[in-house]
Amino acid sequence: xxxxxxxxxxxxxxxxxxxxxxxxxxxQAGWDGRxxxxxxxxxxRDPLLDxxxxxxxxxxxxxxxxxxxxxxxxxxxxxxINFSAAPNSLTGLDADLSNLFSSFETLYRDPDxxxxxxxxxxxxxxxxxxxxxxxSRLNCLRNDLNASIHKDVVRANQNLNDxxxxxxxxxxxxxxxxxxxTLAEQREQCLETLSGCVNIIATARADGGVNVxxxxxxxxxxxxxxxxxxxxxxxxxxxRLQAQNTGTRLKPSGGSIAGKITxxxxxxxxxxxxxxxxxxxxxxxxxxxxxxxxxxxxxxGRDFFTGTDASDIGVNSIVTDDPxxxxxxxxAAPALETFGxxxxxxxxxxxxxxxxxxxxxxxxxxxxxxxxxxRESARGVSIGGELTCLQRYQQACAASVQTHTTxxxxxxxx
Numbered sequence: 527x528x529x530x531x532x533x534x535x536x537x538x539x540x541x542x543x544x545x546x547x548x549x550x551x552x553x554q555a556g557w558d559g560r561x562x563x564x565x566x567x568x569x570x571r572d573p574l575l576d577x578x579x580x581x582x583x584x585x586x587x588x589x590x591x592x593x594x595x596x597x598x599x600x601x602x603x604x605x606x607i608n609f610s611a612a613p614n615s616l617t618g619l620d621a622d623l624s625n626l627f628s629s630f631e632t633l634y635r636d637p638d639x640x641x642x643x644x645x646x647x648x649x650x651x652x653x654x655x656x657x658x659x660x661x662s663r664l665n666c667l668r669n670d671l672n673a674s675i676h677k678d679v680v681r682a683n684q685n686l687n688d689x690x691x692x693x694x695x696x697x698x699x700x701x702x703x704x705x706x707x708t709l710a711e712q713r714e715q716c717l718e719t720l721s722g723c724v725n726i727i728a729t730a731r732a733d734g735g736v737n738v739x740x741x742x743x744x745x746x747x748x749x750x751x752x753x754x755x756x757x758x759x760x761x762x763x764x765x766r767l768q769a770q771n772t773g774t775r776l777k778p779s780g781g782s783i784a785g786k787i788t789x790x791x792x793x794x795x796x797x798x799x800x801x802x803x804x805x806x807x808x809x810x811x812x813x814x815x816x817x818x819x820x821x822x823x824x825x826x827g828r829d830f831f832t833g834t835d836a837s838d839i840g841v842n843s844i845v846t847d848d849p850x851x852x853x854x855x856x857x858a859a860p861a862l863e864t865f866g867x868x869x870x871x872x873x874x875x876x877x878x879x880x881x882x883x884x885x886x887x888x889x890x891x892x893x894x895x896x897x898x899x900x901r902e903s904a905r906g907v908s909i910g911g912e913l914t915c916l917q918r919y920q921q922a923c924a925a926s927v928q929t930h931t932t933x934x935x936x937x938x939x940x
Contacts, residue, residue: 572901573730575897575900575901576714576717576728576901577728578897579718579894579897579898579901580717580718580721580726580728581721581725581780582890582893582894582897583718583719583721583722583781583894584721584722584724584725584726584779584780584781584784585780585890586722586887586890586891586894587721587722587723587780587781587782587784587785588779588780588781588782588784588785588788589785589883589886589887589890590782590785590887591782591783591784591785591786591788591789592785592786592788592789592793592883592887593880593883593884593887595667595671595785595786595789595790595793595794596789596793596794596879596880596883597880598667599664599667599789599793599794599797600880601663602660602663602664602667602797603660603797603801619653619656619657622649622652622653622656623653623808625649626646626649626650626653629642629645629646629649630646630854633646633852633854634819634854634855637822637854638822640849640850643849643850643852644849646849646852647841647845647846647849647852650830650831650841651840651841651846654831654833654839654840654841657801657804657805657836657839658836658837658838658839658840660801660836661798661801661802661805661835661836661837662837664794664797664798664801665798665837667794668764668790668794668798671786671789671790671794672763672764672765672790674786675757675765675767675783675786675787676757676765678723678724678781678782678783678786679723679755679756679757679767679783681723682720682723682724682755682783683754683755685716685717685719685720685723686720686738686745686746686751686754686755687751688716689713689716689717689720689736689738689746690746690748690749690750690751691749692709692712692713692716693713693731693734693735693736693746693748693749694735694748694749695709696709696710696713696734696735697733697734697735697748697749699734700733700734701733706734710734713736717736717738720738721780721781722781722782723781723782723783724740724755724767724778724780724781724782724783724784725740725778725779725780725781725784726738726739726740726745727739727740731748733748735748735749740755740769740776740778741769741774741776741777741778742774743769743772743774743776745769752771753769753770753771753772754769754770754771755767755768755769755770755776756768756769756770764790764791766787767783767787792879793879793880796875796879797875798836800875801835801836802835802836802837803835804836805833805835805836805839806834806835808831808839809831809832809833809834809839812830812831813829813830813831816828816829816830816853817829817853818855819853819854819855820853820854820855821850821851821852821853821854822850822851823850823851825851825853826853828842828844828851828853829842830842830845830852830853
């Protein structure tokens with residue numbers, strides 16, 4: 527006898543007929559067996575493909591989070607950096623500072639030019655304000671990332687509870703001989719959604735449930751959730767991940783939580799550090815040159831820029847209140863050259879990180895699509911499971927035929 531398997535690629539690729547012995551009929555010679563028949567359509571899954579899709583969901587979730595937040599970081603610098611410019615022709619802040627330094631050199635040759643003095647003050651204030659706004663936006667992005675990490679943890683915990691609930695329903699359905707294919711599909715979706723938040727290890731149980739662990743900590747055991755995820759602040763008030771009940775510190779390597787942590791502590795932190803270094807260098811190096819100049823009253827030795835980094839850089843109020851006290855003299859070119867080198871490196875680091883993440887994300891999405899197509903095709907069926915069922919069906923059929931033959935050979939009842 528041939529065991530028939532469903533082959534509808536789109537609808538029944540992961541289904542098979544469950545065969546049972548057909549009810550016998552009472553014939554003249556006695557009860558007559560009728561072999562086997564299809565009872566219900568049961569679902570079979572390839573656990574390897576499911577595990578691969580869960581793992582790839584973690585990779586994609588992490589890279590997508592990194593890409594989004596690195597792009598957001600670049601948006602924070604829109605006033606400072608023109609990303610569409612060629613690498614060797616940066617605009618934005620670089621051009622603003624070049625014009626500012628050139629104006630100082632012009633003022634050295636024409637110190638009595640008051641319109642030029644007022645223009646220099648306004649330009650310097652604009653440069654400082656751009657640094658301030660960029661720093662504030664990057665801080666807001668960091669806070670948004672922390673809030674988003676917390677939301678992901680809440681969503682992940684809901685997924686853990688849903689998985690435990692579906693485990694309970696599947697275990698009960700299987701124990702009563704019922705079907706659990708739809709429930710298993712729902713659970714797999716929960717597992718992949720959870721994997722998109724944080725990398726997990728899912729292990730099948732003999733009773734039909736799955737156990738889920740994160741970072742070696744058991745989160746789901748059958749129908750129970752012995753632990754859950756939680757956040758805690760580090761010394762910089764950035765949120766980290768831990769197990770709620772055991773207090774185990776977790777370092778996720780995949781999922782959106784890991785991606786956001788990587789973007790916050792990697793690209794964003796590097797960008798904030800680079801921006802602060804640029805502002806600090808501008809303040810220090812420009813002031814060292816500016817101090818040697820003299821104002822219209824012969825005064826000298828004061829600073830032009832105030833503050834220590836991008837968050838608080840400003841222009842000396844003495845100059846903003848009275849442009850005649852602007853000190854002309856000194857050469858600004860060395861400051862421009864030093865600043866330009868650091869500025870270009872900061873832009874390059876962000877652009878390189880974003881480009882790599884975008885390429886990796888495209889590759890991960892392609893792998894996910896391939897695996898999903900594989901699972902939806904007939905090849906997504908667990909071959910081992912099909913062969914086991916085929917052997918069972920054939921044995922049942924052979925037994926039924928043997929019974930039928932034996933009954934036929936018996937003498938009619940008197």
